[in-house]
Amino acid sequence: MLWIEDFFSLVFPKICVACGNNLLKNEFVICTRCEYHLPKTGFHLDPENPASRLFWGRVRLENCASYLFFTKGEKVQRMIHHLKYKGRKDIGFFLGKRYGYSLRESPSFMSVEVIVPVPLHKKRLMQRGYNQSEQFANGLKASMGIPVDSYALIRTKNTGTQTKKSRFSRWENVAEMFYVPDPSRIAGKHVLLVDDVITTGATLEACARAMLKFPGVKVSVASIAVAIH
Numbered sequence: 189m190l191w192i193e194d195f196f197s198l199v200f201p202k203i204c205v206a207c208g209n210n211l212l213k214n215e216f217v218i219c220t221r222c223e224y225h226l227p228k229t230g231f232h233l234d235p236e237n238p239a240s241r242l243f244w245g246r247v248r249l250e251n252c253a254s255y256l257f258f259t260k261g262e263k264v265q266r267m268i269h270h271l272k273y274k275g276r277k278d279i280g281f282f283l284g285k286r287y288g289y290s291l292r293e294s295p296s297f298m299s300v301e302v303i304v305p306v307p308l309h310k311k312r313l314m315q316r317g318y319n320q321s322e323q324f325a326n327g328l329k330a331s332m333g334i335p336v337d338s339y340a341l342i343r344t345k346n347t348g349t350q351t352k353k354s355r356f357s358r359w360e361n362v363a364e365m366f367y368v369p370d371p372s373r374i375a376g377k378h379v380l381l382v383d384d385v386i387t388t389g390a391t392l393e394a395c396a397r398a399m400l401k402f403p404g405v406k407v408s409v410a411s412i413a414v415a416i417h
Contacts, residue, residue: 202215204222205217205266205267205276206218206222206267207221207263216282217278217279217282218267218282222263226256226264227257227259228257229253229254229255231254232294232296232297235296237253239252239254239386239409239411239414239416242386242416243389243396243409246389246393247393247396247397248396248407249407249409250296251296251297251408251409252408252409252410253294253409253410254386254410255286255287255290255410255411256283256412256413256414257413257414258415267283268384268412271320271323271412272320272384275317277318277320280320280323280324281324282327283327283412284324284325284327284329284330284382285327285330285331286327287327287412288328288330288332291328291410292331292332292333297408299378299406300332300378300379300408301377301379302334302335302336302374303325303329303332303334303336303337303379303382304338304341304374304381304382304395305322305383306321306382306383306392307319307338307341307342308321308343309343309345310343311346319338320384321382321384324382324383328382337373339369339370339373340368340370340373340379341367341395342366343365362394364394365394366398368398368401371402375402375403376404376405377405377406378406378407379399379405379407379408380410381395381399381408383409384411384412384413385411385412385413385414385415386409386413386414386415386416387415392409392411
């Protein structure tokens with residue numbers, strides 16, 4: 189009933205996760221003003237964008253794109269923090285759905301057949317209760333109409349946070365960490381590998397290498413944000 193919704197909105201107001209202001213009835217997760225001013229990259233329209241170049245000479249990707257620029261202390265970092273550590277699964281779904289509308293119009297991503305989120309180790313998954321990359325993947329599925337396979341890729345070790353490690357240390361930390369338990373799930377397919385933030389690209393590189401071992405597999409990458417400008 190509407191009066192019940194109005195009562196709860198007064199007692200427990202819905203807050204924009206980006207700026208902290210109250211959301212209007214037709215707003216979800218972030219307010220219209222914040223959504224309009226999100227630092228979108230436009231990388232899905234540029235095959236040679238900075239995120240793609242990060243992987244050149246390292247691993248063979250078909251395409252690579254990120255929805256937003258990540259800057260410390262800014263709104264995108266705040267959203268990612270709430271997604272990963274504050275239980276706000278809806279942020280991942282919301283941003284994934286929004287970005288999916290753009291990706292499905294990009295020729296570079298039209299041949300994608302399955303979406304695979306970067307997996308969490310089972311211990312980390314139990315602690316957090318969900319995989320933030322899977323929430324982003326589910327949002328992409330909602331707007332792109334492409335299935336998500338959360339079991340195509342398995343993480344064998346729990347490495348802890350990567351945020352303060354150097355590029356080499358990150359690569360060393362995740363090399364040979366991922367494996368494909370059932371190659372038939374991805375064989376011959378164009379896979380869209382998704383993660384929350386691209387920094388050095390070490391984790392995504394390791395995931396892509398694990399999948400590219402199998403016949404006919406092609407890998408593209410999409411993330412919520414990228415920490416380069």
